[in-house]
Amino acid sequence: MKEGISLPLRTRVGLEIERQIRHNKAKLHPLHQLFWECTLRCNLHCLHCGSDCKQDSIVPDMPAEDFLRVIDSISPHVDTHQLMIIITGGEPLIRKDIEYVGRELYRREYPWGIVSNGMLLTEERLESLMKAGMRSITISLDGFEEDHNWMRGHKMSFQNALRAIRLLTKTKDLVWDIVTCVNQRNYPYLREFRDMIYEVGVRDWRLFTIFPVGRAARYNELQLSDNDFKGLMDFIVETRKERKIHTEYACEGFLGEYEAKVRDRLYICQAGITTASVLVDGSISSCLSIRYNHKQGNIYEDDFMDVWNNRFEAYRNREWARRGECGDCKMFRYCEGNGMHLHDDEGNLLLCHLKRLRKNS
């Protein structure tokens, strides 16, 4: 992007400070979030799934003891209270031993949470997870019934997700939010949908848009037009001003003039800086949006902390991304090539959020 981008002085100063914070953090790389992809099995068949998971995945689940061994190797090197373990999948609740893993994490004084589609979150299961020390949960809800079910590939998925959300509204000592994938089908009625989830009791809402990876690459209906993408940003700004539901756009990209208007924080991609993951086959990577192309090691071959401390160079120094359309973009100093997950196997940028917004300005 060769043309200059006009940002208010305050935003520009903020971005400069955030840039320095990021560089310092990259040197420190304090591990604060660890995702565990415990299974690829799933009871839904989501159109946008980046994992390409299915009910009877041919990839076996990672044994709980293998993951706990990683946790035990990490424990001497971190403040356990500052490292959140997020159990994800596939659908983690398909596994019967999540409570066992949770209790073991709790015993070691790690906070932990899950990301779920809510299908299996009954009152009994929620109580059992809470007793095992679960402290946070994210449920996916992608619109009203017809569109949610279309997206999730299951006729009961909306009812089950809504039942799970209603349970969460009555649960104390639990931080929870819902996450919505905004697409061409649910975009036109986002305001009505917002009002509905507010009535149900949702107070924290994250919205994200599709990037062309996994199954999502095959469905045009999942992608918003550039015009609608800008409309989504305006919708989030409007909703945040209302202060009824704490609403944020996901952490996935640099947003230029919308920085700090649609998220609490200025943009920073935490992948490999504070965020790591253990994938189902043992791969050591970063956030779950990043697939196997940027893996840094494997728990069955390497020591996790050794990998975390001594690899991840491509995550912590993004100069390699200064090429192609990013090569002479003046915003590169702030976005450093956008989210790590938005690069293909060769390192080329798949999607520039800023470019989408600039097309409509």
Add this chain to the structure above:
Amino acid sequence: MVHIKNKLLLTTNSFLSFLLSLLGFYGCSSEGPDMYGQPYATFQINGNVTDAQEKPLEQKRIIVRNLNYGEEGAYRMSDTLLTDKEGAYLWKRVIYNHEGKLRVVCQDPTKQFKADSTEVDIKLTEKGKGSWNMGSGSQTVNFQLQENNE
């Protein structure tokens, strides 16, 4: 050297985060607002250890086990705590279950006195500020140890 360098980077980031907050941006140096955290409380147990004649006993070991983690207690809760010259002790911790029971054990490393223990309910008497701080509470547990005649 690495330790000093890291401290310097942390201090710099704290200062930069402060500057961000002055500009009206979210300035906390952690990753997110409240999504990833854990409820905690501060709890303290204090008391005195004496013999049958109520004479203060020095250098008696106090062990506190969190029964939420089973009889063996918790990882990290087993630091050595000994009574002072007045036979007094003070155990104070941030705890991550703000309900349930603790077991307080008093042992004599010299084996001159028999060990004793009691259970304490975790009850918070002061409410905490903020979404994760559940508050604080305290209990007094005194021990009167009996001579070990075995």
